[in-house]
Amino acid sequence: MREAEPSTNEREFVLAALKEGARIDGRKFYDFRTLRLSFGSDYGAVEVQLGNTRVLAKVSCEVIRPFPDKPTEGFLTFNTELSPMASSAFEVGRQTDEEVLVSRLIEKAMRRSRALDTEGLCIVAGEKVWSIRVDIHFLDHDGNLVDAACIAAITALLHFRRPDVTVVGEDVTIHTLEQRNPVPLSIHHIPICISFAFFDNGERVLVDPTYLEEQIKEGDMTLTLNVHKEVCAMSKAGGIPMELDQILQCTKIAVVKVTELTALIQEALEADAKKRQVSRK
């Protein structure tokens, strides 16, 4: 069943509240909802909670033969799953436009920005490379799936450890996790998506829109940046036209947000690493 449009009352109230400078959940315009990261027991499993939006990412790897034209390059694939668990608006087996957009954006943000060193995944050139697969499951939908999914994906990749390999001549040995400490992936930088929603002809800009705000917005834009202030990707699919200075303004906001979020992610990863060390002793 398609999710119903919000009622006229909700629509008018949200717009009136925005005119007074208030958002329905009591946030300021440029505030993110509280971000919570929890790690699974094995490496590469992360659950992200952004307000009521929940995303689970799981990284797995396998050894496969590379393409003959790129013999040293490993694979990085993303698999997004928008199930009816997240919202009754999603159906199994039928991709909505939103779903396509979300998975394309994540792919663009992660793969095309070369966040992961795919050359480093090579074991024997032309013979064996690692293929890394990131499964992203959306568990609860309360707006801003892209940002939550992006945070989940990159945190999972940072958290993931692949089995160690040794190559002696032609022989390749893959050590189990018990034999040798698994090794982390080499990640160049941490791209993070920041989504904006526009109201009143772009006069009012909201960061991290909720589901209701997403339904009412006039336009949206997603910027992908890293902590070095490099814009990795930018996506604006439809909506109202924007002025150049509005986009620049958004980038400035995004830089601040990315710095905050990166710090949060690294803090969570360190805390988890410490916990693992303690439990191993």
Add this chain to the structure above:
Amino acid sequence: MASTLSEESRDSLQIVLPGDLLPATESSFNEDSASAPIIKLGPGLQPLQDDTISAVKAGVLKHAEVGNRWWVESNQRRYVAAPGESVIGVVVGKTVEHYKVDIGAAQTALLGVLAFEGASKRNKPNHEIGTLLYCRISLANKDMEAELECMNPTTGKSDGYGDLKGGFVFKTSLGLARRLLDPKTLILRILGQHIPFETAVGMNGKVWINSANAKHTILICNAIKNSEFLSQEECVTMVKGLVDRL
């Protein structure tokens, strides 16, 4: 399991799970059956063929002496329509004879265009798509679309049902919505001491709030949403904190 439970905690909480038979209540059923053989089963309980009663929901077993009623109090998020309940819905479609109203259940519900106070073929209210309606469920059968009405069927008066103007509506769990319907609910009383507001609560978990300005409405909505798992003292401090920040 249930037999030991019943002896220990006759009057305190008794938790049942789907499939649990209720021998704990059987003795009292038998006692009563001599004097008043009628037992009324509410939500979450179902009689089986051999006259035992089985729970079909997980929750707390409740009993009211008046009318010898038994039911299971549980919490869920998805609404299942039941006749006689008041709900808040959004008009999502219109046909010649019916409005289609989204009440948050598995299917949309039907509201007859004449099911309003004083409505006749000539003179009937016209509600646009997106209108918020407070209505009563008149008919709800399994596997059928529920039917709604915006008036009291016996008197033909509106009884407060009809469209809700202005304000804001938000979704809560069904358990919280049921608690909010109790006029003694703490959170509504505390909020009322600070801010005057209007409210309509639907059994489908939709709560409508209207107050003098948007900031107050936002505060009330968030306070109610937060209050679900808070104790009385925590509610008081939370509301105080929110009001002070205003």
